[in-house]
Structures are given as structure tokens and as C-alpha cells.
Amino acid sequence: MQHKQTEQRFANDLNIVSLISVGKHPQSGRERRAEQDGRAVELGMSLNAENLTVLHAGDPQQNALRSYAGMGLNSIRVLEMDPAADAIAPLSSYLKQHSPDIVLAGVRAESGESSGMVPYQLAEQLGWPLVSRIADIISVEGGVAEILQALPRGQRRALKVRLPFVASVDNAAQEARQSAFGPASRAALDLQSTQSTTDVIRDEWSEAPARKRPKRLKKVKATTAAERFKAATAKAQSDGGKVMKNEPAAEQAQAIFDLLLEEGVLR
Amino acid sequence: MSDIIRRDPRTEWIARNRLHPLHGTVSVSDEVEVRGPSGLLRKNPHKVGFIGPNGIKRIDRLKGNAAASGKGRKGGAAAEVQLPLHQVENPDFYIVVVPDMVGGRLTGHDKDMIGQAHKLINGLQSSSDEKGAVLAVCFGESKEEGFDTAGVDRLLLLNGDEYQGYCPEQQLAALVQVENTYQPKHWLFPDSVNGGADLGSRLAARINERPAVQAWLVDNSTTLSRGAGGTTDITRGTPRLLMLAEECAEPIDETRHEALDIELEHIPTVIAQLQDQGQVAVDPNAIPLGEAEFILSAGNGIHNWDQFHATATALGATEGASRVAVDDGFMPRFRQVGATGTWVTARVYLAVGISGAIQHMQGIGQCDKIIAINTDAGCDMVKGAALSTIGDSEEILAELNKLAENFRQQQADGSDQDAA
Ligand SMILES: Cc1cc2nc3c(=O)[nH]c(=O)nc-3n(C[C@H](O)[C@H](O)[C@H](O)COP(=O)(O)OP(=O)(O)OC[C@H]3O[C@@H](n4cnc5c(N)ncnc54)[C@H](O)[C@@H]3O)c2cc1C
Numbered sequence: 001m002q003h004k005q006t007e008q009r010f011a012n013d014l015n016i017v018s019l020i021s022v023g024k025h026p027q028s029g030r031e032r033r034a035e036q037d038g039r040a041v042e043l044g045m046s047l048n049a050e051n052l053t054v055l056h057a058g059d060p061q062q063n064a065l066r067s068y069a070g071m072g073l074n075s076i077r078v079l080e081m082d083p084a085a086d087a088i089a090p091l092s093s094y095l096k097q098h099s100p101d102i103v104l105a106g107v108r109a110e111s112g113e114s115s116g117m118v119p120y121q122l123a124e125q126l127g128w129p130l131v132s133r134i135a136d137i138i139s140v141e142g143g144v145a146e147i148l149q150a151l152p153r154g155q156r157r158a159l160k161v162r163l164p165f166v167a168s169v170d171n172a173a174q175e176a177r178q179s180a181f182g183p184a185s186r187a188a189l190d191l192q193s194t195q196s197t198t199d200v201i202r203d204e205w206s207e208a209p210a211r212k213r214p215k216r217l218k219k220v221k222a223t224t225a226a227e228r229f230k231a232a233t234a235k236a237q238s239d240g241g242k243v244m245k246n247e248p249a250a251e252q253a254q255a256i257f258d259l260l261l262e263e264g265v266l267r
Numbered sequence: 268m269s270d271i272i273r274r275d276p277r278t279e280w281i282a283r284n285r286l287h288p289l290h291g292t293v294s295v296s297d298e299v300e301v302r303g304p305s306g307l308l309r310k311n312p313h314k315v316g317f318i319g320p321n322g323i324k325r326i327d328r329l330k331g332n333a334a335a336s337g338k339g340r341k342g343g344a345a346a347e348v349q350l351p352l353h354q355v356e357n358p359d360f361y362i363v364v365v366p367d368m369v370g371g372r373l374t375g376h377d378k379d380m381i382g383q384a385h386k387l388i389n390g391l392q393s394s395s396d397e398k399g400a401v402l403a404v405c406f407g408e409s410k411e412e413g414f415d416t417a418g419v420d421r422l423l424l425l426n427g428d429e430y431q432g433y434c435p436e437q438q439l440a441a442l443v444q445v446e447n448t449y450q451p452k453h454w455l456f457p458d459s460v461n462g463g464a465d466l467g468s469r470l471a472a473r474i475n476e477r478p479a480v481q482a483w484l485v486d487n488s489t490t491l492s493r494g495a496g497g498t499t500d501i502t503r504g505t506p507r508l509l510m511l512a513e514e515c516a517e518p519i520d521e522t523r524h525e526a527l528d529i530e531l532e533h534i535p536t537v538i539a540q541l542q543d544q545g546q547v548a549v550d551p552n553a554i555p556l557g558e559a560e561f562i563l564s565a566g567n568g569i570h571n572w573d574q575f576h577a578t579a580t581a582l583g584a585t586e587g588a589s590r591v592a593v594d595d596g597f598m599p600r601f602r603q604v605g606a607t608g609t610w611v612t613a614r615v616y617l618a619v620g621i622s623g624a625i626q627h628m629q630g631i632g633q634c635d636k637i638i639a640i641n642t643d644a645g646c647d648m649v650k651g652a653a654l655s656t657i658g659d660s661e662e663i664l665a666e667l668n669k670l671a672e673n674f675r676q677q678q679a680d681g682s683d684q685d686a687a
Contacts, residue, residue: 024495108480110496115480116464120472129436129540132465148547149433152460154554157433158544165540201477205503210493213483216514241637241653245644252656253666256617256638257674259654260582263636264370265561265615266674267546267583 014140015100017053018044019091019118020076022064022083023110033067036106038176040169041068044104047137053077055094057087057196060189070184071177078189081196088118090194092125102145103166107133113202116168123166131161133170272306279305353522355420358400362387363451364419365442366403367461370614371410373417376457376513381418383485383516384455390487391452399452402529404445406430406438414526418519422526429536433543435462437536439469444534446474458482458510467510476508483512551585556602559585562613562634564604566627567591568620568641568660575619578664581671587611589621605630620660623648640664 018041023034044052049072056065057079069076079090095103108116123130135150138158145165149157150172222228244252260266281287303309316326362384366377373381381401388399400420405411407430414422423445429437445451456467458481471478479485479501481493490505493512551559563579564587565572579586588598590605604611606626616634621627623639623646631637639652640663649655656663 024498026496026498029498108496113480113494113501114496115468115478115494117468117471117478120468124472130469131541132435132468133460146544151546153558153560154549155560156547156549158547159433160542160544161540205501207494208500208502210498210500213514219517241649241651241655243644243649243655243657245657247656249658249662250666252640252658253663253670255654256640256656256663256667257670259636259638260561260615260617263615265584266671267548 013051014048014102015051015053015098016044016048016102016104017055017095017098017100019103019105020054020056020065020068021106021109021111022058022062026110031062031064031111033064033176033179034106034110035176036108036169036171038068038071039171039173040104040106041071041073042174042176043134043137043169044102045071045073046174047102047140053098053100055079055091057081057090057194058083060191065189066184066187067179069187070179070181072180072183073187075188075190078191079194080191081194082198084112084199084202085196086199087196088121088125090196091118092122093194094192095122095126099164101140101163102137103128103164105166105168107168107170119166119168126164126166129161129165131159131165131167133172134167135170135172136174137167272302274305350416350521350523353420353524355398355400355525357398358420359397360391360399361402361421361449361451362399362453362455363402363404363445363449364455365463365466366405367457367459367463368405368407368409368411369461371408373411373413374457374459374461375518376459376463376511378417378518379513379515380455380457380511382518383511384453385418385519386516387453387485387487394487401524402445402449402451404442406434406441415523416519418522418524419526420524421529423529423531425531425534432545433541434539435466435469436539436541438466439473440537441531441534442466442470443473444531446470448531452507453505454508456508456510458512464510467508471508474508477506478508478510479503479506480510481512482509483515485509485511485515548583551579551583554585556585556587556604556609557611559587559611559613561585561615561617562587562604562611563617563619564588564621565592565598565619566621567595568622569597571661571664572597574661574664574668578668578671581668581675584617585613587616589624589627618648618652619664621648622646623651 020037020041021034023032023037025032041054054068054073054076056076058081060078060080065076079094081090103122105119108114119130131147131149133150134147135156136148138146138148143163145161145163147159147161149159150170151157220228220231222231244255278293281289282293284290299311299314301309301311316324319325364380364384366373366380384401388401391399401418402421402423403414403419404423406425408426409424425441454470457463467478479490479492481497482490483493484491485505488505490503490509492501494501561584563582563584565575566589569575569592586602587604588602590603590607592598593600593603603609604627606629608630610630612633614635615638616631617638619640628647628651637652639648639655640660641649641655641657642659644657
């Protein structure tokens with residue numbers, strides 16, 4: 001499938017950094033391009049492909065980094081460090097030094113602790129606003145960005161925020177384009193060495209493959225056999241819903257409409 | 268007076284004579300067992316048993332249990348028991364929970380979290396004699412009436428103007444103030460997309476705590492949480508700030524709590540950097556059916572399909588269908604709701620001309636409010652619905668369409684005036 005080259009949507013000199021991490025396939029556990037980070041790169045490329053820095057803190061030998069490069073990147077910047085070490089300090093010092101306009105990251109990583117704290121901690125250390133779970137950046141004008149935030153149930157909220165800011169990119173954002181092998185192997189890895197501190201707290205933790213969580217059972221608090229029998233056999237009773245039988249259609253429709261208004265589903 | 272019961276021939280005579288003006292006062296008692304005039308215990312056969320649903324008298328051999336079930340709904344409502352009140356006079360420590368309050372009410376996830384908070388308090392109380400309380404911090408308008416039965420000891424309700432709309436920065440400022448005032452032992456947030464995870468992460472970054480996210484088995488010393496996108500379990504010491512997975516603990520159901528309102532002073536008003544521009548209208552039919560909030564669903568009782576689609580558009584509802592409507596080719600397959608279609612989670616499900624076959628009802632089990640439009644008052648959909656209207660779908664939809672279009676017209680006028 002040929003991917004349509006997305007055009008750069010606004011000609012400007014926005015300086016964007018997309019943070020990437022090594023993903024993990026949920027079934028096979030193989031390393032891959034992380035779903036949300038891929039979307040962050042995609043969003044960055046559609047905003048300003050020229051001035052996009054794709055940044056990774058960790059091991060430059062990782063093959064998964066190449067699959068980001070295969071999206072058509074010229075280079076990936078890697079802050080070399082032990083992947084198990086704390087990435088916040090090197091990332092924030094890099095960002096302080098280069099002061100980009102927009103920093104994009106995924107909501108939660110697919111490997112490691114995956115607590116989703118990276119964008120929050122970076123925003124806190126830089127003193128920038130944080131926009132969570134964005135679906136798209138609609139425009140950037142006069143130093144103010146207009147953002148679509150993804151809400152549950154497929155809803156969207158419009159937000160305005162002044163540059164610079166940190167944003168986490170939701171699964172609702174544009175899907176990452178395919179990764180091509182040629183550009184992936186041609187892209188340059190631009191290494192920078194950093195000092196990182198080992199994550200001492202995490203060394204005390206133990207990790208194991210996820211256990212299956214027990215399903216919650218419906219507990220029956222019955223004191224007599226008759227009650228238990230009833231609980232086991234009773235059909236779910238209607239909770240006495242209102243039935244309108246002989247009213248004219250207009251009145252019935254009005255009742256439905258009022259309920260819809262009350263529930264707040266009519267916008 | 269002596270204890271010897273003596274015969275009273277006059278009363279006996281009145282009791283025998285049904286036509287005596289005083290007859291009612293002597294013999295007719297509501298009790299089944301009556302001390303007769305002779306002092307012997309008499310059974311009143313007219314009072315034994317109860318009238319069954321079909322009007323026939325039944326003798327209760329289950330000592331009262333059957334009578335309660337025979338009364339059905341009414342019995343259930345009357346039998347609501349007053350749960351014992353759990354009081355904490357002067358709490359020595361607090362565990363703060365920040366519920367999502369979707370639509371102004373506690374969600375199931377919120378209640379699980381409050382249950383978890385009490386579990387932690389019990390653990391802490393068993394090792395010392397300090398008393399703890401659950402403090403719930405709620406933002407925005409609240410429609411919840413069951414804070415007491417959900418297990419909230421103290422309630423901080425922040426619904427001023429500055430908390431309207433999307434205002435995570437202001438909420439964060441309030442939480443930081445709570446942190447400074449109460450120094451809670453733990454902070455609990457629901458790890459949900461409804462705002463709990465966002466607010467929890469913001470607070471964790473601000474007060475420099477390392478949270479456990481997707482925590483699902485928590486006690487006072489260790490926490491088990493999901494890592495690596497849910498594929499690993501991390502065992503660690505229980506941190507101060509936790510974001511809890513769904514069904515992390517059983518909700519409170521055996522006690523009632525005080526839910527005392529408390530006030531918090533000196534919350535700074537922050538200048539928001541994120542400006543809420545309001546929700547954006549999205550095409551309801553672009554929302555996946557399983558996620559949609561409001562579904563208008565069509566069954567075999569729809570004869571005018573153009574009208575159905577027009578109503579869905581006017582109401583802004585996502586369209587759904589029963590299997591019959593799909594099999595007959597009126598709706599695409601991916602709109603099918605039910606066992607072999609999509610399991611929906613809508614808050615409001617409006618079923619038009621759907622009989623409510625079990626395969627369909629399975630798919631809508633998680634919906635909050637079901638509204639039925641049907642010609643048949645006895646069908647299963649009507650039995651399960653919160654509101655049912657019995658009548659022809661075409662007529663009712665026509666009226667509903669009119670109402671919806673009026674509503675949209677008013678909205679448009681309103682926004683025109685705003686613009687002018
Ligand atoms: C293995 C299996 C899997 C299935 N899976 C599904 C599934 O996933 N989803 C699903 O929906 N079904 C499923 N079914 C089919 C299911 O059993 C029912 O046949 C189907 O749900 C009935 O659809 P209905 O209610 O639209 O039609 P009907 O049962 O024909 O009901 C039509 C209703 O419309 C009312 N009506 C008629 N005219 C009007 C009018 N003018 N105005 C108002 N009301 C009117 C009638 O009173 C009636 O209640 C499955 C069946 C099987 C065997």
C-alpha cells in the first residue's frame with residue numbers, strides 16, 4: 001500500500017520533539033514500534049516534518065528504533081543510557097537546553113513500569129503546561145495552539161494552550177504510517193552520551209508475567225435457604241419502569257425527550 | 268388483680284353474636300392467635316395465610332419468607348434495611364479518594380476505590396489505635412445521594428465557578444491544598460480515562476510521589492500492579508499515591524457512613540494555561556458502537572427507515588439495530604447489537620420496535636437507562652425498560668423528531684445571539 005505523503009499542514013518554524021520508546025507486542029512480547037509513540041511521531045511529522053526531532057533515551061542498538069526511522073525520518077537522536085535507568089533527568093536537561101515548542105509523547109509506554117508519568121514529570125520540571133490524551137493539533141497561531149483532546153466514548157474537547165507545552169498522544173490520534181525497510185536502515189542515529197542515575201527504587205520490585213485476575217462473583221448475602229434459592233433462580237426483575245400506554249403520541253414523545261434531556265445526552 | 272383468668276359470659280355471648288353492636292370490639296383482632304374469653308389460646312382461621320397473586324388464599328408454611336416474596340416489588344422496597352452507622356469522631360489520619368463522578372454520580376470504579384480505602388484503614392487501625400477516615404474530594408456538580416452508603420466519612424465538595432468545565436490545574440491546586448492541610452496517609456485515584464489517571468499523575472508529579480498505576484491487589488505493605496501495558500505484574504511496597512484498577516476491592520455494602528461535609532480554605536485560584544473551548548460536535552455514527560453514549564436502535568417494528576435515520580441525526584444518536592433489521596438488509600452488519608453483534612455500554616439506549624429477545628438483551632446488559640417504543644406492552648424489552656411508550660413507532664418517532672428539531676433550532680438561535 002502506498003502511503004499518501006501527508007503534507008505539512010502549516011508552514012512555520014515550529015520546533016517539535018517526539019519522544020519514542022521501545023514497544024512490546026501484547027501477544028508475542030516482541031519489541032516493536034510502540035503504538036502511541038508512533039502516533040506521536042506521525043503527529044509531529046504532519047505538523048512540521050523539517051523541524052521534528054525524534055528523541056529516545058536508552059539503548060541505541062535497539063532494533064525497534066529503526067521501525068520509527070522507517071516512517072521517513074532522516075535521523076533519530078538517542079541519549080545513550082542504560083534502558084533500566086531513570087530517563088527523566090537526561091530528557092529534561094536535553095529539553096531545557098534545546099527548548100522546543102511542543103513535546104509529544106505516548107500516554108503510557110508498552111514496556112517497563114508503563115506508569116505514564118514521563119510527560120507529567122517533564123512538564124513539572126520544565127514548568128510547562130501538560131495536555132493529556134490529545135487526538136490532534138488543529139492550528140498553531142501567534143504562539144497559541146488549538147488542540148483536540150480525546151475524551152471517553154469517542155468525544156472530543158477543544159482546548160487552547162500557549163506554547164511551549166508537553167502533550168501525551170492518545171490512541172485516537174492519526175495512526176502511524178507504515179514503516180519502510182529502506183529508509184529505516186538508511187536513517188542516521190545521532191548519539192549523545194548522558195549521565196543517568198540507576199533507578200534504585202525499582203531494583204526492589206519484582207516483576208512477573210501478568211496473573212489472570214479472578215472474576216468478581218456476585219455475592220449473595222442470604223440467611224435462609226429460601227432466600228438463597230430465590231437469588232439463584234429469580235429472573236432479573238424490572239425495577240418498575242414507567243409505562244405509558246394510553247397517552248397520545250405527542251405526550252409519549254415528550255416524556256422520552258425529557259428523559260434524554262435529563263440524562264444530558266442531547267448536545 | 269389476681270392472675271386467674273376468669274370466664275366472662277357476657278363477652279363470650281357478644282363474641283358469639285355477630286349482630287351485636289359490640290361484636291367488632293371483642294373478637295375481631297388482627298392477630299392470628301387470640302386469647303379467647305375462656306383464657307385458652309385460639310387460632311383465628313380467617314387470619315391464617317395470605318391472599319396469593321391469583322386471589323386465592325394461601326397458607327404460609329415458610330414462616331413469613333414466602334409472604335415477603337409474594338409481595339414482590341413493594342416488599343423489596345419496604346424491606347430496605349437501615350445499615351449500621353460507622354462513625355469516626357476525630358480522625359487521626361485520612362485516606363483521600365478522588366472519585367471520577369462521571370455525570371455527577373459515583374461510578375462502580377469509584378465505589379471499588381472507596382472500598383479499597385477502607386481496607387487500607389482497617390489494616391492501619393489493626394496495628395495502632397489511631398482512627399482513620401475516608402475523605403472524598405469531588406469536583407463539580409454532584410447528583411450523588413449515596414455517599415453515605417458508598418463509604419465516605421468526610422466529603423469535600425468543590426463546585427464553585429472555577430471548577431466548571433475542564434480545569435485540571437485548578438483541581439490540582441485544590442488537591443495540593445488538601446495535601447498540605449491533612450497530610451493524608453494515602454491518595455487513591457481511579458485509574459480511568461474519565462480523568463482519574465490524569466489528575467493522579469498531575470498530583471504525583473507535583474508532590475513528587477512515585478505512584479503505582481493499574482494497582483489491583485493492594486494491602487498495607489505490598490501492592491501488585493500491572494506494568495508493561497498490562498502484560499506484567501509488578502510487586503512492590505505500597506506507595507502513598509495509588510491509581511487503582513477496576514474491581515481492585517469490594518465496595519462497601521454493610522455500613523453507612525457519615526459523609527460529613529467539610530470546608531477547605533485558602534485554595535489559591537490559578538490562572539489556567541489550558542483554556543477549555545468546550546466539547547466539539549462529533550459525528551455520532553463515527554463513534555464505535557461499543558463506546559457510544561446514546562444509541563437509537565431499530566428493530567423489526569420500524570417501517571419508515573428514512574424517518575428513523577432522520578430522527579437519529581436530529582437527536583445526535585448513534586444508530587444500532589436488532590439482528591432482524593440487519594438480516595433484512597435495512598442496516599449494515601456492524602450496527603447489530605446483541606450476542607452476535609456488539610455489546611454496547613451506552614448510558615441511554617432507545618429501542619424502537621425491538622421485542623427484547625435474550626440474544627439482544629445480552630448485548631445491552633451494561634446500559635444504564637433503557638427506553639422502549641413498542642406496540643406490545645408485554646414484550647421483554649418493555650419489562651426491562653426504565654420508560655416505555657406503547658404505540659406505533661412511526662407516530663412517536665415523528666413527534667420525537669419534531670421535538671428534536673425544535674431543540675436544535677433553539678440551540679442555533681442561541682448561538683446566533685451569542686455571536687451577535
Ligand atoms: C444464535 C442466535 C444469535 C442471535 N444474536 C442476535 C443478536 O446478536 N442481536 C439481535 O438483536 N438478535 C439476535 N438474534 C435474534 C433474536 O433471537 C431475535 O430474533 C431478534 O432480536 C428479534 O429482533 P426484533 O426485536 O427486531 O424483531 P421482533 O422479535 O420481530 O420484534 C419486533 C417488535 O416490534 C414491535 N412492533 C411491530 N410493529 C411495530 C410498530 N409499528 N411500532 C412499534 N413497535 C412495533 C413488536 O411488538 C415486536 O415487539 C439471535 C438469534 C440466534 C438464534
